[in-house]
Amino acid sequence: MWSLRYSQKFLSRYLCVSKQWYALIHSHAFIKLHLHHSIESNTDRTLILHQQHATVPFDYFSVHFPNDDQxxxxxxxxxPPLLRCVNMSTQQIHGLVFVHSNTGELAIWNPLIRRYRKLPTLEKTCPSTMxxxxxxxxxxxxxxxxxxxxQFLNKEFDVKxxxxxxxxxxxxxxxxxxxGWTRSSKSVSVNGALHWLVAEHKQSPLCFIVNLDKKDNDVWLMEEYGEGSSWTRVYKIEYDGVFENVKCFNPLMFSKNGKKILMEKxxxxxxxxxxxxxxxxxxxxVKIRKLPYVFQTAICTGSLLLLDGDNVISRY
Structure with a gap:
């Protein structure tokens, strides 16, 4: 499997070489092996930037980075051509990104091979509070x-x-x-489960990054998964002249040596x-020319997921 080291963009060029190559690259076994290699090598990575500005279209941009400084x-x-697709989950999974429009359309998207699957439409959920x-x-x-x-106004829940x-x-x-409870974060997928930070109404939510007197940010880590008493402060992000008016930080990924964190500021x-x-x-x-003015970021691992699926739309 010499070709596992190549990116999904490079491999897609060989789909037309022969029927045998087409079948191999589309096979579930090859796609899983390629994904495993991408994760283990940590080299085939791309930033997906979702532009968010009231005066310009809500576009998406990709920035490839083979290493931490390039x-x-x-x-x-x-x-995907959903009606005004304006929202993106920044929690990507194996190169797949979840997107949803303001009209209720939902899709799972592999932006690196331009394929997506549109989810069946769900019924309207009015009136609801969350x-x-x-x-x-x-x-x-x-x-x-x-x-x-x-969550409906009568405090009942509908979960699908x-x-x-x-x-x-x-x-x-x-x-x-x-x-009643208030969701105070986007979802995060860890250990095969989805997580949100939530709090009962009129109560302050538990937070990963705690701001004290606008002087620094305390960053906390749950050292033993599922054990609330294991929350430990691991380090501080101290303010300086540049950080004085920072609204928030959003951690995205660790560097290859584990000593640096890539963050949105x-x-x-x-x-x-x-x-x-x-x-x-x-x-x-990070010096990247011509970035959007305001954006959200997802880190995509190169993968061929959705390439072998039926009912998948491509070439949009």
């Missing part, structure tokens, strides 16, 4: 899933789960809390990418 030029990336959407990977069943949680394998939604009938109404060094407690701006 970022390519932003290239416009066409998103709708939460999450995208994750089911490690037990090797399946990619979307969860929709709706979409499976990429079965291509269908199902109701989740487990008991849910019968009280919202500053004076603009978005920047920075590397924060956890040892020397210093940061530096």
């Amino acid at each position: 970022f390519g030029k932003p290239m416009k990336n066409h998103h 709708i939460a959407l999450g995208f994750g990977y089911d490690t037990r069943n090797d399946d990619y899933k979307v969860m929709r949680v709706v 789960m979409y499976s990429l394998k079965s291509k269908s939604w199902k109701n989740i009938k487990e008991q849910w809390p019968k009280k 919202c500053y004076w109404g603009r978005t920047f990418l920075i590397w924060f060094d956890t040892e020397i407690k210093k940061h530096r701006k």
Whole structure:
């Protein structure tokens, strides 16, 4: 399998070489091996930037970076032709990104091979006080899933789960809390489960990054998964002249040596990418020319997922 080391873009050029090559690259076994190699080598990575600005179209851009200090030029990336697709889950799973429009259309998208699967339309959910959407990977069943949680005005919940394998939604009938709560974060997929930061109404939510007196940010880590008492403060991001008016930080990924964190920085109404060094407690701006003014970021691992699926749309 010499070709496993090549990117999905490079491999796609060989689909027309022969029927045998086409069948090999489309096979589920080859796609899984290629994904495993991409994850283990940590070299085939791309930033997917979702531009967010009221005066310009909501475009997507891709920035390839083979290593921590080598970022390519932003290239416009066409998103699935949903009606005004304006939202993107920044939690990508194995190169797949979950996108949803303001009209309720949902899709699972592989932006690096320009293929997507549109999810079956769900019924309207009015009146409701909260709708939460999450995208994750089911490690037990090797399946990619979307969860929709709706809380109605009477505090009742409606929970549905979409499976990429079965291509269908199902109701989740487990008991849910019968009280109001506020979602205070986007979903994160960890250990085969979806997570949100939530709090009961009129209470302050638990936070990963705690700001104290606008002087620094304390970053906390749950050292033992599922054990609340294991929360430990791991380091501080101290303010300086540059950080004085920072609205928020969004951690994206660790560097290859594990000593730096790539983060979004919202500053004076603009978005920047920075590397924060956890040892020397210093940061530096990532130099990428012609970035959008305001954006959200997903880190995509190169994969061929959705290449072997039926009911998948490509060439949009």
